[in-house]
Amino acid sequence: MIKETYPVKAGDMTAAGDVSARIKRQMKQLGISAPIMRRISVCTYEAEINLVIHSLGGELTFEIMPGKILVCARDRGPGIADIDKAMTEGWSTASNEVRNMGFGAGMGLPNMKRNADEFSITSQVGVGTEISMGFLI
Amino acid sequence: MRVQEIANVLNAQWLCGEDCASMQVSTAFASDMMSDVLAFVQEDTVLLTGLINSQAVRTAEMLDLPCLVFVRGKNPHQDAIERARALGIAALLTPYSMFEACGRLYMAGLQPVRLGEDDD
Numbered sequence: 001m002i003k004e005t006y007p008v009k010a011g012d013m014t015a016a017g018d019v020s021a022r023i024k025r026q027m028k029q030l031g032i033s034a035p036i037m038r039r040i041s042v043c044t045y046e047a048e049i050n051l052v053i054h055s056l057g058g059e060l061t062f063e064i065m066p067g068k069i070l071v072c073a074r075d076r077g078p079g080i081a082d083i084d085k086a087m088t089e090g091w092s093t094a095s096n097e098v099r100n101m102g103f104g105a106g107m108g109l110p111n112m113k114r115n116a117d118e119f120s121i122t123s124q125v126g127v128g129t130e131i132s133m134g135f136l137i
Numbered sequence: 138m139r140v141q142e143i144a145n146v147l148n149a150q151w152l153c154g155e156d157c158a159s160m161q162v163s164t165a166f167a168s169d170m171m172s173d174v175l176a177f178v179q180e181d182t183v184l185l186t187g188l189i190n191s192q193a194v195r196t197a198e199m200l201d202l203p204c205l206v207f208v209r210g211k212n213p214h215q216d217a218i219e220r221a222r223a224l225g226i227a228a229l230l231t232p233y234s235m236f237e238a239c240g241r242l243y244m245a246g247l248q249p250v251r252l253g254e255d256d257d
């Protein structure tokens with residue numbers, strides 16, 4: 001079984017996506033089917049972007065288990081006060097600067113939920129956010 | 138439609154990925170917001186965008202898109218082109234505006250991505 005953890009830095013838009021690209025290459029080598037790989041890539045990328053643009057820094061974990069791939073995003077804050085709001089399509093607190101870089105449409109969390117077979121999000125203001133996504137393979 | 142035909146219809150310059158000229162795409166999607174692209178797009182799609190940083194290429198990479206078109210003659214950042222080249226993704230530069238580029242491709246027979254349908 002494989003379990004890898006990759007740190008993701010806050011604020012570094014030029015590196016945003018590097019971890020997701022790495023995970024994608026790994027999935028290719030493992031022969032994960034293209035449609036499942038695409039769904040997982042959408043989720044890892046959206047999660048990675050959120051760590052960069054919204055969090056104080058965190059990590060992505062990629063784990064292969066029998067019949068299932070698990071992706072987790074964990075960060076060190078600032079946390080989400082209203083998760084229902086954050087899950088609403090189009091709702092975003094992203095800055096104009098982030099929008100100019102192509103993100104901040106408020107579709108990231110809904111995209112993750114739609115593409116994952118299992119999705120859970122927990123968050124505590126001042127502590128951090130944890131998103132866990134499972135994909136049946 | 139083959140990527141080469143897209144280049145012809147858009148009077149486009151090849152920035153990289155000439156190897157993809159004979160690849161087929163059946164639909165097109167146009168947006169500067171990458172999350173919208175990630176929400177709606179299937180793999181045999183050409184992405185038209187005014188976003189010229191490397192996140193446009195990253196988005197194409199995540200979705201296995203064969204071809205990216207940069208509109209309004211706006212040259213993408215060099216690292217974006219290099220990334221597309223390394224990934225084997227065709228990058229085209231058209232002088233047309235987003236509206237005109239989309240209009241020309243639509244008239245040439247390219248289909249829109251159907252929204253609200255599951256892509257798997």
Ligand SMILES: Nc1ncnc2c1ncn2[C@@H]1O[C@H](COP(=O)(O)OP(=O)(O)O)[C@@H](O)[C@H]1O
Nearest residue numbers: 050054079086092093094104105106107108109
């Ligand atoms: N890791 C995170 N830490 C703090 N806030 C977050 C995090 N992820 C998402 N959010 C909040 O939830 C909102 C919606 O997220 P998302 O759906 O990804 O849209 P977007 O990233 O485009 O704003 C964000 O604008 C932000 O306010």
Ligand SMILES: [Mg+2]
Nearest residue numbers: 046050108109
């Ligand atoms: Mg987001």
